[in-house]
Amino acid sequence: MKNxxxxxxxxxxxxxxxxxxxxxxxxxxxxxxxxxxxxxxEESGFAKEYIAERGEYASHGGWLASAFSDRDFYGRSxxxxxxxxxxxxILELAEKESCVIVGRCADYILKDTADCLTxxxxxxxxxxxxxxxxxxxxxxxxxxxxxxxxxKRRAAYYQxxxxxxxxxxxxxxxxxxxxxxxxxxxxxxxxxLY
Amino acid sequence: MKNxxxxxxxxxxxxxxxxxxxxxxxxxxxxxxxxxxxxxxEESGFAKEYIAERGEYASHGGWLASAFSDRDFYGRSxxxxxxxxxxxxILELAEKESCVIVGRCADYILKDTADCLTxxxxxxxxxxxxxxxxxxxxxxxxxxxxxxxxxKRRAAYYQxxxxxxxxxxxxxxxxxxxxxxxxxxxxxxxxxLY
Numbered sequence: 001m002k003n004x005x006x007x008x009x010x011x012x013x014x015x016x017x018x019x020x021x022x023x024x025x026x027x028x029x030x031x032x033x034x035x036x037x038x039x040x041x042e043e044s045g046f047a048k049e050y051i052a053e054r055g056e057y058a059s060h061g062g063w064l065a066s067a068f069s070d071r072d073f074y075g076r077s078x079x080x081x082x083x084x085x086x087x088x089x090i091l092e093l094a095e096k097e098s099c100v101i102v103g104r105c106a107d108y109i110l111k112d113t114a115d116c117l118t119x120x121x122x123x124x125x126x127x128x129x130x131x132x133x134x135x136x137x138x139x140x141x142x143x144x145x146x147x148x149x150x151x152k153r154r155a156a157y158y159q160x161x162x163x164x165x166x167x168x169x170x171x172x173x174x175x176x177x178x179x180x181x182x183x184x185x186x187x188x189x190x191x192x193l194y
Numbered sequence: 195m196k197n198x199x200x201x202x203x204x205x206x207x208x209x210x211x212x213x214x215x216x217x218x219x220x221x222x223x224x225x226x227x228x229x230x231x232x233x234x235x236e237e238s239g240f241a242k243e244y245i246a247e248r249g250e251y252a253s254h255g256g257w258l259a260s261a262f263s264d265r266d267f268y269g270r271s272x273x274x275x276x277x278x279x280x281x282x283x284i285l286e287l288a289e290k291e292s293c294v295i296v297g298r299c300a301d302y303i304l305k306d307t308a309d310c311l312t313x314x315x316x317x318x319x320x321x322x323x324x325x326x327x328x329x330x331x332x333x334x335x336x337x338x339x340x341x342x343x344x345x346k347r348r349a350a351y352y353q354x355x356x357x358x359x360x361x362x363x364x365x366x367x368x369x370x371x372x373x374x375x376x377x378x379x380x381x382x383x384x385x386x387l388y
Contacts, residue, residue: 122363169316169361175369181387189383193375 003098005116006190007106009172012150013128013135013143015183016121017102019176022187024100027194032093033102036086039093044085046078054079055086056104058156083161107171108162119190120172123179197292199310200384201300203366206344207322207329207337209377210315211296213370216381218294221388226287227296230280233287238279240272248273249280250298252350277355301365302356311387314366315380317373 006023010016017033024031032039040055041048090106093099094114101110107118123131129143139146158166169175174193176186200217204210211227218225226233234249235242284300287293288308295304301312317325323337333340352360363369368387370380 120363124364167363169314169363169366169369170318172363172369173371173374175363175366177367180367185387189386192383192386193379 002115003094003096004194005094005098005106005110005114006100006194007110007116007118008100008102008121008190009107009119009166010103010121011123011128011147011167012154013132013147014121014123015131015178015186018183019119019121019178019186019190020100020102022183023190023194026187026191027098027100029098029100031100031102036089036093036101036104039089040082040086043089044082046082051082055082056157057150057153058160105158105162108158108164117174117190117193118172120167120169120175121178121186122167122175123177127179196309197288197290198388199288199292199300199304199308200294200388201304201310201312202294202296202315203301203313203360204297204315205317205322205341205361206348207326207341208315208317209325209372209380212377213313213315213372213380213384214294214296216377217384217388220381220385221292221294223292223294225294225296230283230287230295230298233283234276234280237283238276240276245276245280249276250351251344251347252354299352299356302352302358311368311384312366313384314361314363314369315372316361316369317371321373 006020008016008020008023010019020031020033037048037051037055040046040051044051046054086104087109090101090104090109091113093101094110094116107116110116111118125144125147128147132146133143141149155166158164164171174189176189178186181189200214202210202214202217204213214225214227231242231245231249234240234245238245240248280298281303284295284298284303285307287295288304288310301310304310305312319338319341322341326340327337335343349360352358358365368383370383372380375383
């Protein structure tokens, strides 16, 4: 039997990760989020912190530049190497078992290879700001600035490696506003679609 | 009790209208689509064909120009007058009863005034092309050209009157790919969210 995968892309602070966890729990299948970082660390030799940051976000300032410099003997940047490992790990997971995968361009990586339901979770700025302050506390920047910054870097990373625009509804089978519908309802809907 | 409204925006050929009809039938509430045109015709004195075309689509060539010309004593174009009647009819409907409303910028018109679930239905070009040929037959233009043309005109109209971008997922509580999920499943999900 072919494995069935749900990929969850999400705006920062939308609770997309929790939607993923709850959906997976309801379906009795694993959810890969932080667990994915462990696997990529094991395979690549990079530190987990580096992967968490560089495997999904364009970093401040130097990222696009570094994607073109610091290349190894084969002409690959660290960033490109990390992308290739991430891609391999995600493809192997999808081959191995049915699961939920949060973030990391899994929607794009699996688009032609797996029986995949692609979801996007979003919410308005106010709801997301409340959520990140509740979850991560106050920061030196306003929550709005932190949200915009993360989204912008996620979008830049996604666009660079996939050549598609991040958060464009055409790329997803379903897009849900978790701020209005609620996390639990989002997980219910995804479960019912599986 | 406050009325509850579902608005359905849709790409041409996505089956969004059918999703609306089926959702309304399941919920036992009316669905306004063509019925809306009748009401607007009654109220405005315009012919139904004119409303069907001009109340949602920017027409070929002259529309944006005509939105600024042909103005009456009060400085309104036909187009602006039609918009104001359409707006009034939709607001009155939402005041009167719970219902499903398809198209006509109802999502925008009702955004601050009604207990509203806003949905967007889309599908990929191939699926939509098949659908319009099945429903409306072959035309002189290719189905792809007809789809692109309709979407473009709908987007231009929406943007002109709402100042928002048509089909941007942030503006909708839920967006569904009817080509992958199927019409019936889309209607089921909307029903479950009501």
